[in-house]
Amino acid sequence: MTTRITHLVAGSPWEGTSERTSEVFNPATGEVTGTLDLASAALVDEVVTGAKAAWRDSWASVSLARRTQVLFAFRQLLHENRERIAALITAEHGKVLSDALGEVTRGLEVAEFACGIPHLLKGGYSENASTDVDVYSLRQSLGVVAVVSPFNFPAMVPLWFVPVAVACGNAVVVKPSEKDPSATLAVAELWREAGLPDGIMNVVNGDKEAVDALLTHPDVKALSFVGSTPVARYVYETGTAHGKRVQALGGAKNHMLVLPDADLDLAADAAVNAGFGSAGERCMSISALVVVDTVADELVARITERMAALRTGDGTRGCDMGPLVTAAHRDKVTSYVESGAAEGAELVVDGRDAPVDADGDGFFLSPTLFDRVTPGMSVYDDEIFGPVLSVVRVASYDEGLALINANPYGNGTAIFTNDGGAARRFQHEVEVGMVGINVPVPVPVSYYSFGGWKNSLFGDSHAHGTEGVHFYTRGKVVTSRWLDPSHGGVDLGFPQNA
Template identity: 85%
Template structure:
C-alpha cells in the first residue's frame, strides 16, 4: 500500500500550509486500509478562519450585486456537473457507497445549486406604494455574515450542497466542518467555488473533531449554524449554539417506517423495502428501517423481501456491487451487535448479514443485508437508530394500529405508505406526525425547491434545509417605512403616527 495522503484544510481558496498538532486516519472502507491522514483544526485556527471569513464578507461578497453573485453560482453549477464523476469516486473511496449511489448523491446536491442560481427571484422583497398618504413601505432580505455548516459522514457531498449554495447565494461567507471520516469530497466541492470566481475567504473548510465544532458553536462572529447528524449531537449543537445567540437548524436522527396495506402491490413494496432499507448500507437518515405490515400480507411480503435479498451483491463499491461496506470498522461492529440483541429480545432473524460473502480485497468493513421479523417496540432493533443494513418487520392488525405505532415513535423524519387506496393515502398524509411523507415512494426526499426536514426528535430548530425555508434561514428581514416630504410640509405633532 502507498503512503497515506495528507488531507488538510481549505482556507481562503488554498490548502493550509501549517503543521497540525493533531491528526486522524481516513480509511478505505472496502479494504480496511488507511488512505489518508487528516489535519484536525485547533480552536485558534477556527478563530483565524472565521475572522478571515468575516473580513471577506465585509469587503466583497456581502455587498456584491445579485447579478454578479448569480454569475458565480451558474459557473459553480457548471463545474460541479463537470466534476460529478470525480467527486463520486472520492465518496466511494472514503465512505464506501457504490459508485452509482455516490453519483446520485452528487446529482441531488447539484439540484440545490441550480435552485440557488435563482437567488434574485428568491430573495426579492415586497413594495407597497402609498400605504399611508405619501408613505411607502417595502421589505428586504439581507445576509447574516459568517455561517457554519457541520456535515455528517453519510452524505459528504449532498448535505454540504443542501446548505452552502443557498448560504453563499444569500451573500454570506461559509465555514464548513465535514466529517473527519470522509472529508475529501467536501474539499473537492469547495475547491470548485474558487474556480467559479468566489472571492477568497468566502468559502472555507476546516477539518476537525469536537474541538473544532465547539469553537464554531461558541464563536461570536458565527451568526448561524446548520447541522446534520445523530439526535444526541443535534440536540447538543442546538442547545450550545442557541445559548450563544445563534440561529440553528439541526437535523437529527430517524427511525423511518413504511406502512404496507393489504391492497398494496406487494412486488412493488418488496422492491421498495430493499432499495430504501439497504441502499448506502442503510447509512441514510431517510432509510426505511421499520417495515410495518398488516398481518394478512406479512408472511408473503417477508418471503418476497427474503428472496430479493438473496440476489444482492455486497462488496467494493467500484466493482458493480449492489451494496458497499459500512464507513468504519467500529461502526460495523456496533451495527453487528444489534443482531445478537435482536435475537435475545425475541425477534426472528430471517436473514443474518454476518453470513454474507463479499466481493472485495482486504478486510473491509462489511455486513450483508439483514432481515428481522416479529419485531416489536421495546426491542433495541426497533427503538434505536441502527444506521446500518438492518430491516425490521413489525406486524400490525389494522391501518389504525400502524398509524398509532408510527406516531408514537420519538422520531419524525420520513415515512411512507404503500397502497392502491387513494382515500387511505390521503388520510395517512394528513394524520401521520412526520415531516416528509411518501405515497408509494419509499425515500421521500423533497426536490430542491421544497425544504428538507423532519418533526419531533428529528429536528431541533424551526427551519428546514434548502428551498424557501433555507433562503429565509440564511437571511434576515428588514422593513422600511419611507416618506419623502414636499417643500411645503412642516409643523410639529407629538401624537402617535396614524395611517391616513
C-alpha cells in the same frame, strides 16, 4: 503511502502544521489512505475572522447579478466534476459508485435552485401605505455561517446548505466529517474556480474541538448541522445559548406502512431499496417495515427472494451494496443483530457471515432481515444506521398509524397502498415531517425544504428551499417618504445589470 488531507482556507490548502491528526480509511479494504489535519480552536478563530473580513469587503454588497454568475459557473463545474467527486465518496465512505453519483446529483439540484436567488430574495412593496409614504421589505445576509456535515452524505449535505448561504450573500465555514472529508474539499475547491472571492468558502477539518469553536464563536451568526439526535440536541442547545440561529437535523426511525391492497412486488422492491441502499447509512432509510398481518408472510417471502440476489462488496466493482464507514460502526451494527436475535425477533436473513466481493479486510455487514419485531426490542427502538430491516406486524391501518405516531422520531415515513382515501388520510394524520405515498425515500426536491418533526429536528427551520433562504438572511422593513423628485440625467444606452 497515505495522503495528507488538510483544510481549505481562503480558497487554498492550509500551509500550517497540525498538532493533531486522524486517519482516513478505505472501508472496502480496511486500509488507511489519508492523514487528516484536525483544526484547533485557534485555527477556527483565524478562519472565521478571515471569513468575516472577506464577507464585509468582497461579498456582502456584491450585486445579485454577480452572485448569480458565480452560482451558474459553480453549477456547471459541479456537473463536469460529478464523477470525480462520486469516486472520492466511494473511496472514503464506501457506498457504491452509482449511489455516490446520485448523491452528487441531488446536491446539484440545490445549486440549481440557488441560481434563482434574485427571485428568491425579492421583497414586497406597498406604495402610499400612508400619504406619500411607501413601505417595502428586503432580506440581507447574516455574515459568517457554519455547516457541520455528517459522514453519510459528504457531498450532498454541504450542498444542501452552502449554495443557498453563498447566494444569500454570506461567507461559509464547513466542518465535514473526519471520516470522509475529501469529497467536501473537492466541491469547495470548485467555488474559487467559479469566481467566488477568497475567504467566502472555507473548510476546516476537525472533531468536537472544532465544532465547539464554531458553536461558541461570536462572529458565527448561524449554524446548520446534520447528525445523530443526541449530538443535534447538543448543537442546538449550545449554539442558541451563544445567540446563534441553529437548524439541527437529527436522527430517524423511518417506518414504511404496507396495507393489504398494496402492490406487493412494488412494496418489496421499495423495502429492499430503501432499507439497504448506502448500507442503510441514510437518515431517510426505511428501517421499520410495518405490515398488516394478512400480507406479511407473502411480503417477507418476496423481500427474502430479492435479498438473495444482492451482492455486497467494493463499491467500485458494480456491487449492489458497499461496506459500512468504519470498523467500529460495523461492530456496533453487528451488535444489534445479536441483540435482536437474543430478544426474540426472528432472524430471517443473517448478513454477518455472507460472502463479499472485496480485497483486504473491509468493514462489511451484508443485508439483514428480522421479522416479528416489536417495540421494546433494541432493533426497533434504536436508530441502527446500518443494513438491518425490521418487519413489525400490525392488525390494521389504525394500529400501524398509532405505532408510527408513538415513535419519538418524525423524520420520514411512507405508505404503500392502492387506496387513495387511505393515502390521503395517512398524509394528514401521520406525525412525520416528510411523507411518501408509494415512494419509499421521500426526500423533497430542492425547491421544497427538507426536515422532520419531533426528535428529528431541533430548531424551526428546514434545509434548502425557501426556508433555507430565510434561515440565511434576516428581514428588514423600510418606511420612506420623498418630498421632492430627482432627475438622473439623460442616457440613451440600454440599461445593464452589473
